[in-house]
Amino acid sequence: MSPCKTPHTLRLACLAMLLAASLAACKRESPSGAPTDAPATPAASAPDVATAPVALKDVIETTDHYVVGISYPASVNRYPGLAKALADYSATERAELMEAVEAFGNDKPSAPYELSLAFEQVVDTPQIVAVAADGSRYTGGAHGQPLIARFVWLPQQDQRLTSAALVTGAKGWQAISDYVREHLHTAVVTRADEDELAAVDRAALIKSTSRMIDEGTEPEPGNFSEFVPVLDAAGRITALRFVFPPYQVGPYADGTQTVDVPAAVLLPHVAPEYAGLFAR
Numbered sequence: 391m392s393p394c395k396t397p398h399t400l401r402l403a404c405l406a407m408l409l410a411a412s413l414a415a416c417k418r419e420s421p422s423g424a425p426t427d428a429p430a431t432p433a434a435s436a437p438d439v440a441t442a443p444v445a446l447k448d449v450i451e452t453t454d455h456y457v458v459g460i461s462y463p464a465s466v467n468r469y470p471g472l473a474k475a476l477a478d479y480s481a482t483e484r485a486e487l488m489e490a491v492e493a494f495g496n497d498k499p500s501a502p503y504e505l506s507l508a509f510e511q512v513v514d515t516p517q518i519v520a521v522a523a524d525g526s527r528y529t530g531g532a533h534g535q536p537l538i539a540r541f542v543w544l545p546q547q548d549q550r551l552t553s554a555a556l557v558t559g560a561k562g563w564q565a566i567s568d569y570v571r572e573h574l575h576t577a578v579v580t581r582a583d584e585d586e587l588a589a590v591d592r593a594a595l596i597k598s599t600s601r602m603i604d605e606g607t608e609p610e611p612g613n614f615s616e617f618v619p620v621l622d623a624a625g626r627i628t629a630l631r632f633v634f635p636p637y638q639v640g641p642y643a644d645g646t647q648t649v650d651v652p653a654a655v656l657l658p659h660v661a662p663e664y665a666g667l668f669a670r
Contacts, residue, residue, distance in 0.1 A: 443467075443470035443474075444473045444474045444477045445467060446462040446464075446467055446473050446476060446477060447462070448461045449461075452502075453502070454502065455498045455499065455502060455503065456488075456491050456502050456504065456505070457502050457503075458484060458487070458504075459504075459506050460480055460506075460507045461507070462476065462509045463509060463510060463511040463521070465514065466511060469519060469543055469548075471548055471549070471550070472519065472541060472550070475541055475543075476509055479523065479539055479541075483505060483507065483527060486527060487527055487529065490503055491529075503528055503530070504526075504528040504534065505528075506525045506526055506527075506534075507523060507525035507537060508523070508524055509521050510522050510523075510524075513542075513621065515621065515625040517544065517667060518542065518544060518619055518625070518627075519545060520540065520541065520543070520618045520619060521541040521543070522540055522541075522618060523538070523539040523540070524537070524538060524646075525537045533642070536635050536646070537635075538635040538646055539616060540617055542617070542618065542619065551664070553615050553617060554611035555661065556664055557611070557660060558661050559659060560609065561659060562656075562658075562659025563610055563611065563659075565655055566609070566632075566651055566655065566659075567607050567608065567609035569649075569651050569655050570607050570614075570632060570649045571604065571607050573649045574607070574640075574647070574649065575600060575603060578595070578596055582595050582596055599644075602637075602638070602641070603640070606634060606638040607639060613638075614632050616632065616634075616635075617631060617632045617633060618630070618631050618633070619667075620650060622669050624669070626667065627668045627669060628652065628653050628668075628669045629650040629651055629652045629653060630650070630651050631649070631650050632648065632650075632651060633647075634646065634647045634648070634649075653669055653670070
């Protein structure tokens with residue numbers, strides 16, 4: 391399967407341009423220049439989200455040591471619980487960046503470390519809201535670490551829908567795993583044939599990638615935690631699009647990969663309280 395070409399590419403490109411401009415401005419700042427904006431991160435002792443909703447705002451923050459760029463869709467502020475989940479995710483990724491920055495002490499990296507995150511609302515119905523987060527965290531090396539996350543929110547229940555809550559029982563995860571593995575293995579063989587590789591190279595590619603696929607799709611919720619619903623015209627779920635970041639089911643060069651698992655495979659294993667969300 392070829393890497394997924396997500397609808398977030400343009401948004402990420404714009405964010406990258408903003409970060410580049412901030413880096414240029416950073417070079418003109420004094421070493422003690424303060425960040426221009428601080429990320430909206432809830433304090434550890436913050437009151438309940440119902441009484442103190444998180445107001446998400448885009449962030450561009452630059453210093454000599456690091457650059458942070460985060461963009462949010464304004465519409466998610468309609469859902470305080472979802473907004474808090476996005477803020478918590480951003481705060482966690484930023485903390486990882488800052489840990490690496492602080493390890494330098496008084497020194498600084500040859501190039502500023504970087505956190506780039508773009509959140510995009512990809513589903514918005516009265517029953518289901520979904521937000522995709524795509525970006526990277528660079529802390530040295532040849533390339534940044536890909537950051538891939540998906541958030542599915544049920545406004546009427548005011549709760550996040552997780553894969554662990556949606557599918558219960560080992561049989562359900564085995565069915566999902568089998569379906570995803572079949573599609574990913576087929577994609578690997580197809581790609582090897584299209585590339586017209588020599589027999590030894592073809593065998594090596596299929597063997598190494600197949601091992602990654604099998605390990606990354608073990609039948610457990612954690613391997614299928616990132617997903618978004620695919621809806622029909624009536625707003626019912628016809629499939630779940632599971633998203634796999636680089637390294638989970640293939641090498642970095644394969645990029646982010648997705649597999650759509652249809653409702654017919656899922657429904658026999660969906661928890662009863664969520665069955666009504668699916669098309670039949």
